[in-house]
Each structure stands twice: as structure tokens, then as C-alpha cells.
Amino acid sequence: MPLLRNPNAFADYPLDKAGFRRRDSAWLADALAHEASQLALFRKLNPFCNEDGVVWFAGAARDALCGPEANTVFLGVDGDGRPYFAAEMTRDPSDSFIADMGAFEDMRAAAARLSDRETSIVGCARALYEWHGRHSHCSNCGAATFITDGGWRRQCPACKAEHFPKVDPVVIMLPVRGDRCCLGRQARFPRGMFSALAGFVEPGESLEEACAREVKEEVGLDTIDVRYHFTQPWPFPHSLMIGLIAEVADEALTLDQDEIDEAIWLTREEARAAISGGCTMPDGRKVFAPPPFAIAHQLVKAWVGGA
Ligand SMILES: [Zn+2]
Structure with a gap:
């Protein structure tokens, strides 16, 4: 069990990523062929699942399922020494023997029902595939690059640049003042859903500055204190x-209509209801959280609990 517990889906990665093995192509080939190896299939960024969860294949089935050239990523080793991989299937699965074993499931839908453990593992694979899908060419010289190191590096054969998978930092914050918190909604949200505010961290910014800027831009509030709570891949x-x-200085909202359709202040009691099915506002509207x-x-839940 990890020492740190994080309530967020996709966090608490359960495998040892064994990063020192990534450059050892012979070790990776042996691990894929290992009789206990576990292989998840991906197609168009979605994992292959059945009603019980992710369908795990033997690594040795990779060539038959996806072909030897399939984009394959090494995900780590579990406590019993079993190596985990994912491989990308590009051909139509309907003519494969897996057709009646499950289906490629939308990742958001899967994340809502898979175990925490499987969500973390396939979430990591999806993030890698998302990055690879956007980085087929060298950002330094424009040449086509290739995947290496078990999916944890792209190599440019022309200028020799190495490219490593990146994450984009996003601040997501709950403006609070006394016993009330502020939630906003974007036009694309389901009717009645309100959420925390969020935005990408820009070059030259600390997290605190990014938070204050986004809060000011989106709802017009002045931030006077920022408390880190937790993160989520x-x-x-x-x-x-x-x-x-x-922590904000006052409650007068000025909305950026391009980003925020509506924002509201909720008491702690209303916020508690919003994360447990929905709360009914004094004007009769139903409001619920993601x-x-x-x-x-989880951020609203933590604040309701005293964070
Ligand atoms: Zn290059």
C-alpha cells in the first residue's frame, strides 16, 4: 500500500514503474513474453473492458492481437513481479477473436466504474498514448520520431533530440470566504452542474499566481490566500x-461570459448536498457537483469536511 493516500481517481499508482528498466530493450522483450505478463488493449485512447473491468491478455498475445509494430508501453511491475503493458490496436476488433470478450470503453465512463487500481493503470497508459498521438514529429527539427524506452521517450533520428512525455499543470480551485464557497458553470456542462474553477498554468507563473489570475478572470474575485490541497493525474x-x-476578499461576482455562464455561492451545508445528489437553492433550482x-x-468534499 502507498504511504500517501489520495482520494482522486487516477492517483495512487499501484505499480512499480521500474524506470531503470526502460532503456533495456532485451529486458522489456522478456517481460512482455513473461508467462504472467498483463497486457491491456487500447483503441482510439479507450481501454478494452468487460463488465468485470479491464480485460488483461498475456503479453505474448500482443503480436497476434495488434501486430509486432504496435505502439506498446511498459506500465510497471506489481508486487508479485508481474509486468504490465498496454498495446494499441489499430485494426477493426470486430474481426478478431476478442470481439465477443468485451468492448473498447470510453475512458470517462470506465473511470466511473473501474476499480481505483485499474483506473490508475489504464489512466497512465491513456495519458502516454495521448502524448504520443500529439508528438509524432520532432518539435526541434520536424522529422518523424519513434517510440522507445517502453513508451517513455521519443527519439528523433535526424537531430538526435530526445522527447519525454509531459504533463500540463492545471490549477483547479475552490474560492471560499468564511462559510461559503463559489462554484461556476460553463455553458457546455449538463444542466444544473456547477464545478470548481480551473485553468492552465502559464509560463512565468507560480501556482499561486495562476490561481489568483484565473479566479480574477473567471469570476472577478481577489484572492488573498492560496492553500494547496492535493493533485490528480x-x-x-x-x-x-x-x-x-x-481564500477571496469579497463575494461580489463579475463573470467572464466567454468562460463562465453562471457562478453561485453555496453554504457548507448546500455544498455538502451538492456533492451528495444535489441541493435545492432558495429559488428552487437544483444544483449538483461533478x-x-x-x-x-473531492475538493468540495474536503472543504465541506473542514479543509
Ligand atoms: Zn529532430
Whole structure:
């Protein structure tokens, strides 16, 4: 068990990533062929699952399922020494023997029902595939690059540049003042859903500055204190969500209509209801927070609990 516990989906990675093995192609080939190896299949960024969870194949089946040239990533080793991989299937699965074994499931839907353990593992694989999908060519010279190191590096054969998978830091924050917190909604959200505010960290910014800037831009509030709470790896496409609680100076909202359709202040009691099915506001509207696999849900829950 990890020493640190994090309530967020995709966090608490359960495997030893064995990073020192990544450059050893012979070791990786042996690990894939290992009789106890575990292989997850991906197609268009979605994992192959059945009603019980992720369907794990033997690594030796990779060539038959996906071909030897398939984009394959090494995900780590579990406590029993079993190596884990993912491979990308590009051909139509309907003519494969796996057709009646399950289906490639939308990752968000899967994350809402898979075990924490499997969510973390396939989330890591998805973040890697998202990054590879956007980095087929060298950002230094433009030449086509290739995957190496078990999926943890791309090599440029022309200028010799090495490219490593990146994460994009995103601040996600709950503005609070006294016993109330502020949630906002974007036009694309389901009707009635309100969430924490969020935005990418820009060059030249500390997390605190990014938080204060986004809060000011989106709802017009002045941040006077920022408290770090926790983070969440978020593989859509490859972000790190940094959960913050932003103490603000007042409650007068000025919305950026391009980003925020509506914002509201909730008491602690209303916020508690919003994360447990929904709360009814004094004007009769129903308001609810995102589901538990979203860090916004966990951030509201933590604040309601006294964070
Ligand atoms: Zn290059």
C-alpha cells in the first residue's frame, strides 16, 4: 500500500514503474513474453473492458492481437513481479477473436466504474498514448520520431533530440470566504452542474499566481490566500490537476461570459448536498457537483469536511 493516500481517481499508482528498466530493450522483450505478463488493449485512447473491468491478455498475445509494430508501453511491475503493458490496436476488433470478450470503453465512463487500481493503470497508459498521438514529429527539427524506452521517450533520428512525455499543470480551485464557497458553470456542462474553477498554468507563473489570475478572470474575485490541497493525474489529454483552496476578499461576482455562464455561492451545508445528489437553492433550482472521479468533487468534499 502507498504511504500517501489520495482520494482522486487516477492517483495512487499501484505499480512499480521500474524506470531503470526502460532503456533495456532485451529486458522489456522478456517481460512482455513473461508467462504472467498483463497486457491491456487500447483503441482510439479507450481501454478494452468487460463488465468485470479491464480485460488483461498475456503479453505474448500482443503480436497476434495488434501486430509486432504496435505502439506498446511498459506500465510497471506489481508486487508479485508481474509486468504490465498496454498495446494499441489499430485494426477493426470486430474481426478478431476478442470481439465477443468485451468492448473498447470510453475512458470517462470506465473511470466511473473501474476499480481505483485499474483506473490508475489504464489512466497512465491513456495519458502516454495521448502524448504520443500529439508528438509524432520532432518539435526541434520536424522529422518523424519513434517510440522507445517502453513508451517513455521519443527519439528523433535526424537531430538526435530526445522527447519525454509531459504533463500540463492545471490549477483547479475552490474560492471560499468564511462559510461559503463559489462554484461556476460553463455553458457546455449538463444542466444544473456547477464545478470548481480551473485553468492552465502559464509560463512565468507560480501556482499561486495562476490561481489568483484565473479566479480574477473567471469570476472577478481577489484572492488573498492560496492553500494547496492535493493533485490528480488527469489523462484528458495529459494534465496534472492541482487542487487549491483560494481564500477571496469579497463575494461580489463579475463573470467572464466567454468562460463562465453562471457562478453561485453555496453554504457548507448546500455544498455538502451538492456533492451528495444535489441541493435545492432558495429559488428552487437544483444544483449538483461533478461525480466523485472529478477532483472538483473531492475538493468540495474536503472543504465541506473542514479543509
Ligand atoms: Zn529532430
